[in-house]
Amino acid sequence: MSDLPKAALFDMDGTLLDSxxxxxxxxxxxxxxxxxxxxxxxxxxxxxxxxxxxxxxVFAAASVPVDDRDYPGRGAWLRDRVSTLFTAGIPWMSGAREALDMIAAQGIPLALVTNTERVLTEQALDTIGRDRFAATVCGDEVPVGKPAPDPYLRAAHLLGVDAADCLAFEDSPTGTQAATAAGCAAIVVPSAAPVPAGPRRTIRRSLLGLTLAEVAAAFNGTMGHREDLR
Incomplete structure (x- = not known):
């Protein structure tokens, strides 16, 4: 199909993996x-x-004074806790593996674009498969993470394409904002929080049953808000 995106950029947590x-x-x-x-x-x-x-x-909700906020320590604690949970196995989101395979079969390069830090992303890639992606961008590898467009702009740059020629796959308001701010069209499957409709945003209930025709329609902005889909 000539109207398919030049690249597909996938979020990880809640989009590919039920993490x-x-x-x-x-x-x-x-x-x-x-x-x-x-x-x-x-x-x-x-x-x-x-x-x-x-x-x-979380610090603000707990009324922790700014000067007492131990970002390195609490970050390390949270990272270790998630790593332990990841070790037990991470299930795929419904239809995610099939979507990756279908798009890759068209010769479209894939990138993983996540706010998760590299050390945890590497652990998750044991499940997803590193060889699926021509590039991976993590939250600790860009000046500003999502909802800023930086991660998506970097992924497009690494693939040698314009972000406007890419289709992003997201699940969160934060990630969707980042993708559209970068200029990407997006297929959004909200996992835990509603994502507002907007230009070049296609809302689905699942990636299950996604077709190439729907990928092309989402990329070209002709599908729209489709909560009737799986």
Whole structure:
């Protein structure tokens, strides 16, 4: 198909892997350790965030004074907790593996674009498969993580294409904002928080049953808001 994107850029947590549930456990444990409960609203606000942005929101909810916020220490604690949870295995999101295979079969290069730090991403790639991607971009490898466009712009640059010629796959408001700010069209499967409709955003309930015709329609902005899909 000539109207397919030149590259496909995939988020990881909640898009390819059902790992947000594991982050839920770790973030809940962090909140308890700081003396608060991880409410639905607080957890939703941290979805897709960089490590520092997520920690900032939890610190603020726990009323930790700015000068007492131990970003390196708490970041290491959270990283170790998630790593332990990852070790037990990370399930795929429904239809995600098939979507990767279908797009790759067209000769379209794939990139992984995540706010997760490199050390945890490498662990998750044991499940996804490193050889699927021509490039991987992690949250600790760009000046500013999602919702800034930096991760998506870097991925497009590494693939040698313009971001406007790419189709992103996302699950969170934060990640979707980053993708569209970079100029990408996006297929969005909200995992735990609603994502507002917008230009060049196609909302699906799942990646299950995704077709090449739908990929082309999403890239060209002719599909729109499709909550009727799986």
């Amino acid at each position: 947000e549930k594991l982050w839920d456990i770790a973030m809940g444990d962090l909140a308890v350790d700081l003396g608060i409960e991880m409410t639905h609203e607080l957890r939703e606000s941290t979805l897709g965030n960089s490590m520092n942005d997520a920690l900032t929101k």
